Each structure stands twice: as structure tokens, then as C-alpha cells.
Amino acid sequence: MPAAISSRSDLDRVRAPLATANGLPNAHYVDETTYEEEKQAVLFANWSGLATASDVPNSGDAIPLEFAGMPLLLIRDKSGDVRVFQNTCRHRGMILVSEPRNIEGAIRCPYHSWCYSTKGALVSTPHVGGPGQNTHDAIVREDLGLVEIKSHIWMDIVWINISGTAPDFDTVHADLLARWQEFDQPLFHGGAESIITLPLKANWKLAVENYCESYHLPWVSYD
Numbered sequence: 434m435p436a437a438i439s440s441r442s443d444l445d446r447v448r449a450p451l452a453t454a455n456g457l458p459n460a461h462y463v464d465e466t467t468y469e470e471e472k473q474a475v476l477f478a479n480w481s482g483l484a485t486a487s488d489v490p491n492s493g494d495a496i497p498l499e500f501a502g503m504p505l506l507l508i509r510d511k512s513g514d515v516r517v518f519q520n521t522c523r524h525r526g527m528i529l530v531s532e533p534r535n536i537e538g539a540i541r542c543p544y545h546s547w548c549y550s551t552k553g554a555l556v557s558t559p560h561v562g563g564p565g566q567n568t569h570d571a572i573v574r575e576d577l578g579l580v581e582i583k584s585h586i587w588m589d590i591v592w593i594n595i596s597g598t599a600p601d602f603d604t605v606h607a608d609l610l611a612r613w614q615e616f617d618q619p620l621f622h623g624g625a626e627s628i629i630t631l632p633l634k635a636n637w638k639l640a641v642e643n644y645c646e647s648y649h650l651p652w653v654s655y656d
């Protein structure tokens with residue numbers, strides 16, 4: 434039987450003064466329903482880090498990514514701007530890009546060949562009105578572009594707001610930006626050599642919490 438979803442009183446204990454506060458209830462680490470609620474309220478409703486802009490250095494570079502179960506496409510468009518789209522076709526939801534590559538022309542759906550520009554516009558719908566008929570009155574291309582995710586780049590990190598309802602990044606993080614102003618310098622990114630990947634079979638908060646405390650460092654070895 435799944436653990437119970439945290440109650441209001443559980444979170445009151447978390448918000449108590451530091452000396453008497455408790456950690457999050459177990460449900461926040463093991464319960465699927467709690468995870469789904471938290472995903473919407475924390476990860477999707479706010480700004481979350483997705484990747485770095487340097488992951489797509491050239492125009493047309495595209496990388497499929499998954500964020501909390503949602504398939505996304507990180508791409509540098511033909512004007513040089515970094516964008517994030519849902520990596521699903523507006524026709525029948527096919528995954529559009531399944532491995533990192535450079536898009537030379539358009540993003541072509543492998544299922545029925547609808548094509549999208551690197552800025553997300555639907556530009557081609559072959560045979561959609563029957564053989565040789567590439568248009569149909571019911572297919573309004575202007576309404577069927579890729580679904581773009583609100584994004585913002587800071588310190589080369591691509592931040593995304595899935596819900597699209599968060600205030601601007603600069604507004605939400607004004608205090609942080611002021612505090613880190615002196616670090617806002619040009620960054621070096623060495624491509625693949627600059628990346629480490631740490632696959633974790635754990636709730637994401639365990640990794641964050643571990644990173645936030647150094648109490649364990651004298652005793653825990655990483656070899």
C-alpha cells in the first residue's frame with residue numbers, strides 16, 4: 434500500500450524553526466501520487482535547469498531530452514537562438530528527434546513527414562488533403578506549430594518553465610542575480626570534456642539534499 438500523501442501538519446513540522454524542524458515526510462520520496470503533485474507544483478510551475486546552451490553550439494544542433502517524463506527538444510534555431518520545444522509532432526504525437534543531430538533543413542516527423550522549421554513553425558504537410566494535395570482547409574498550419582516551452586538562459590544554463598505561468602526569471606531570481614553578479618562572466622565550456630553524468634536511482638531531492646550538506650565528507654569515499 435503506497436505511503437499516505439503528506440498532510441498540512443506534516444509540512445508545518447518541516448517549516449518549524451530549524452532546531453526543531455523535521456525533514457519531509459517519507460511520502461515525498463517514495464509515493465508516486467505525491468511525486469506527481471510535486472512535479473507540477475515545484476518542477477513545472479517554476480524555473481528548472483534543463484541543460485546548457487553550449488550543448489547546442491551550432492545553428493540547427495538539436496538534442497532530445499526528457500524532463501520529469503516529458504519529451505523535450507533542445508535546439509539552436511537558424512537565427513542562433515536556443516529554444517526548447519515539446520519533442521512531439523502536432524499530428525499524432527510522434528517523437529520528432531530521437532538522437533542528437535544537426536537539423537540542416539527542417540525537423541521532419543518520421544511518421545507522416547510533417548515538417549517544422551527550427552523556430553517551430555509547421556511548414557509542410559505532404560499529402561494531407563489526399564495524394565498530391567499538401568494542404569487541407571481543416572489543417573491550419575499557423576495553429577499547429579511545435580509547442581514551445583518558456584525558456585531563459587543564465588550562466589549558460591537553459592532554464593525552463595513548463596507551465597508557462599512563472600514570472601520572468603529575472604524577477605523571480607532578482608536576489609540571486611544580484612548576489613552572483615560578480616560571477617556573471619564569460620564561461621568556458623569544453624564540450625563533451627566538460628560534462629559529467631550521474632545516473633541516480635533515487636528521488637531527485639535526495640541528490641539535492643546530499644549536495645547541500647558537507648557533514649558526510651570526512652567519512653564517505655567516492656572511489
Ligand code: FES
Nearest residue numbers: 522524525542545
Ligand atoms: S505523427 Fe507526425 S506527421 Fe503524423
